[in-house]
Amino acid sequence: MPKVHRLCLVGFGNVGQAFARLLLKKAPELAVRYGVSATVTGIITGSHGAAINPEGLNLEAALDVYETGKKLDALSTVDPPEEAQTFIRTCPAEFMFEVTPVDPHRGQPALQTIKTALSAGMHVITANKGPVVHGYQALTELAKQQGLRFMFESAVMDGAPIFSLFRQPLVGANLLGFEGILNSCTNLLLGLMEAGKTFEEALDYGRSIGITETDPSNDVDGWDAAIKVAALVTALMGIPLTPQEVDRTGIRGITPEMLAEAKLAGERWKLVCSAEHSPNGLVARVSPQRVGPESPLYAVNGTSSYCQFKLDVLPGLGILEYNPGPETTAYGLLADFLNILEVQ
Amino acid sequence: MPKVHRLCLVGFGNVGQAFARLLLKKAPELAVRYGVSATVTGIITGSHGAAINPEGLNLEAALDVYETGKKLDALSTVDPPEEAQTFIRTCPAEFMFEVTPVDPHRGQPALQTIKTALSAGMHVITANKGPVVHGYQALTELAKQQGLRFMFESAVMDGAPIFSLFRQPLVGANLLGFEGILNSCTNLLLGLMEAGKTFEEALDYGRSIGITETDPSNDVDGWDAAIKVAALVTALMGIPLTPQEVDRTGIRGITPEMLAEAKLAGERWKLVCSAEHSPNGLVARVSPQRVGPESPLYAVNGTSSYCQFKLDVLPGLGILEYNPGPETTAYGLLADFLNILEVQ
Numbered sequence: 001m002p003k004v005h006r007l008c009l010v011g012f013g014n015v016g017q018a019f020a021r022l023l024l025k026k027a028p029e030l031a032v033r034y035g036v037s038a039t040v041t042g043i044i045t046g047s048h049g050a051a052i053n054p055e056g057l058n059l060e061a062a063l064d065v066y067e068t069g070k071k072l073d074a075l076s077t078v079d080p081p082e083e084a085q086t087f088i089r090t091c092p093a094e095f096m097f098e099v100t101p102v103d104p105h106r107g108q109p110a111l112q113t114i115k116t117a118l119s120a121g122m123h124v125i126t127a128n129k130g131p132v133v134h135g136y137q138a139l140t141e142l143a144k145q146q147g148l149r150f151m152f153e154s155a156v157m158d159g160a161p162i163f164s165l166f167r168q169p170l171v172g173a174n175l176l177g178f179e180g181i182l183n184s185c186t187n188l189l190l191g192l193m194e195a196g197k198t199f200e201e202a203l204d205y206g207r208s209i210g211i212t213e214t215d216p217s218n219d220v221d222g223w224d225a226a227i228k229v230a231a232l233v234t235a236l237m238g239i240p241l242t243p244q245e246v247d248r249t250g251i252r253g254i255t256p257e258m259l260a261e262a263k264l265a266g267e268r269w270k271l272v273c274s275a276e277h278s279p280n281g282l283v284a285r286v287s288p289q290r291v292g293p294e295s296p297l298y299a300v301n302g303t304s305s306y307c308q309f310k311l312d313v314l315p316g317l318g319i320l321e322y323n324p325g326p327e328t329t330a331y332g333l334l335a336d337f338l339n340i341l342e343v344q
Numbered sequence: 345m346p347k348v349h350r351l352c353l354v355g356f357g358n359v360g361q362a363f364a365r366l367l368l369k370k371a372p373e374l375a376v377r378y379g380v381s382a383t384v385t386g387i388i389t390g391s392h393g394a395a396i397n398p399e400g401l402n403l404e405a406a407l408d409v410y411e412t413g414k415k416l417d418a419l420s421t422v423d424p425p426e427e428a429q430t431f432i433r434t435c436p437a438e439f440m441f442e443v444t445p446v447d448p449h450r451g452q453p454a455l456q457t458i459k460t461a462l463s464a465g466m467h468v469i470t471a472n473k474g475p476v477v478h479g480y481q482a483l484t485e486l487a488k489q490q491g492l493r494f495m496f497e498s499a500v501m502d503g504a505p506i507f508s509l510f511r512q513p514l515v516g517a518n519l520l521g522f523e524g525i526l527n528s529c530t531n532l533l534l535g536l537m538e539a540g541k542t543f544e545e546a547l548d549y550g551r552s553i554g555i556t557e558t559d560p561s562n563d564v565d566g567w568d569a570a571i572k573v574a575a576l577v578t579a580l581m582g583i584p585l586t587p588q589e590v591d592r593t594g595i596r597g598i599t600p601e602m603l604a605e606a607k608l609a610g611e612r613w614k615l616v617c618s619a620e621h622s623p624n625g626l627v628a629r630v631s632p633q634r635v636g637p638e639s640p641l642y643a644v645n646g647t648s649s650y651c652q653f654k655l656d657v658l659p660g661l662g663i664l665e666y667n668p669g670p671e672t673t674a675y676g677l678l679a680d681f682l683n684i685l686e687v688q
Contacts (some may be wrong), residue, residue, distance in 0.1 A: 029516075033516075067369030085675060137436065167688075169511075170679070171682040171683055172678055172687075293610075296640065299638055301638070304660075306662075308666065313672065315667045315668070316666025318664030318666065319664075320660070321660070328657065335515050335516060
């Protein structure tokens with residue numbers, strides 16, 4: 001009988017639910033290929049209650065309950081704490097998956113939740129950029145002290161392997177800088193506006209497919225892109241950087257006329273993220289730029305994203321994530337889990 | 345005192361020499377960052393002799409000797425065997441780096457050299473596609489039996505991490521297919537012809553910068569691309585495939601008129617490599633295709649290469665290697681070495 005790993009989920013929105021579905025789908029393969037078995041012993045949500053079952057929750061039932069708009073509490077075999085910190089201390093699990101929405105300015109409450117989980121002896125896996133940017137060093141050190149891991153593959157470019165790429169595959173390499181398109185929402189909006197929609201029409205369409213939030217300022221003003229730049233610089237270049245320190249210009253200044261003019265010239269406006277060492281220190285930037293078809297950024301459309309890294313040993317290594325969704329983010333969480341287990 | 349790892353090199357052309365330079369350049373960093381120290385105890389070449397020094401050869405001297413067109417033998421402290429199999433059995437080393445030219449049809453003599461090294465107790469690292477395609481399973485099994493590793497990161501897309509990407513970063517994922525531009529030479533030739541050169545003029549230019557071989561048929565007829573497709577399918581999809589089994593069309597049929605017509609339509613001809621599962625089994629192909637600026641292949645020019653992977657968990661993950669050279673291939677060899685040592 002292989003050991004059954006116990007997981008708890010803090011957050012059960014699109015990503016948390018996609019992860020639950022992926023676990024269900026991949027369970028037989030993980031057992032056969034790696035001898036890995038996992039069960040979810042607890043889920044806590046913002047507005048749909050919480051559930052703990054030390055023997056393992058029925059994930060199909062959890063997904064059903066959630067989809068019908070009911071509360072998870074019905075599935076719980078104990079009286080579930082409604083507050084995340086107490087929930088973590090109560091839930092019997094070795095892995096905590098933190099998949100709540102991002103707070104770009106302080107990284108809370110995720111930062112506190114992750115500290116609590118690490119202190120309680122759980123490995124932590126998050127898809128949340130907030131705690132990476134606002135707590136990378138402290139959380140990594142706390143994890144190390146505890147003999148645990150703090151992993152966050154899905155925090156940038158969904159499930160595309162970025163942080164893990166810089167572990168074994170790029171061993172011995174030094175990252176000098178990068179340039180890319182890291183915010184799907186603005187990339188989609190610019191594409192829609194290039195195709196003739198107004199900014200407001202583009203926003204409405206983005207909202208209708210769930211890409212744009214009710215208040216779009218986090219994306220449109222470049223905050224989401226800036227926090228991703230900060231996360232990459234912090235974790236991959238070893239330079240602590242906050243989103244506030246990124247030289248940031250959003251897409252509000254890009255008019256339909258500018259898009260039309262670029263199109264006539266065979267070019268496109270893109271919200272370009274970059275960071276690079278310079279004689280005056282690190283220059284990190286988010287700003288709209290015109291790119292032509294000779295740039296790898298030109299063909300990055302819809303919700304796809306791209307980042308090209310400049311290393312001391314490789315002049316340019318580009319990673320494209322084509323057409324991601326919550327399922328790809330869920331895969332990044334699974335990859336972190338399997339890498340903590342060091343399966344082969 | 346950290347252990348000094350002893351390496352021997354079979355082949356000392358552009359890649360072998362670039363690896364020697366990289367070792368020299370990175371030595372202080374490897375010592376400080378990973379506690380790793382390495383020395384080259386033997387080098388054997390096709391036409392510049394061989395040298396063995398159990399205490400470690402002077403790599404600067406080896407590079408100098410080679411550049412002046414002399415023989416390496418002058419550096420040897422023992423009478424160096426001139427034949428590779430005997431050289432391997434004589435040279436005191438724990439790692440054998442195989443960096444000789446590719447034989448696409450049989451993978452020899454690299455295949456035999458690698459078997460000898462594994463049997464002699466050495467880990468093997470190669471930049472050579474031949475033994476991967478013609479001996480992947482046998483060599484991997486032999487290495488496993490011996491408690492050793494057979495690594496070949498640099499065999500496809502130079503030093504860009506492809507094979508290592510499918511170890512930890514893409515753990516738990518299944519590769520369904522891929523599409524890309526894997527042969528730099530034909531990509532360069534097509535670009536030059538698009539810019540107005542004739543096929544012969546393009547070949548001459550390619551030869552002048554060392555990209556095109558005297559006999560260009562290996563590239564032009566799609567063999568190099570086919571062997572790369574076969575290597576990816578064999579190692580990443582677990583399906584043994586020979587270059588001969590790849591449905592292969594080279595670029596000889598692409599005329600200046602076809603290139604001009606594509607250009608007028610805003611498109612380009614590219615030699616596209618692909619493999620995908622189909623109801624009738626695996627379909628692996630190398631063929632010229634017209635691509636437009638909406639394709640990520642359009643902007644892959646010069647000697648750059650690109651491959652987009654389709655996985656069960658990620659709809660599209662693209663890897664671009666921009667502007668590679670022997671130095672990037674050398675880095676792939678170094679990454680394999682460090683990964684065998686499992687440094688962190």
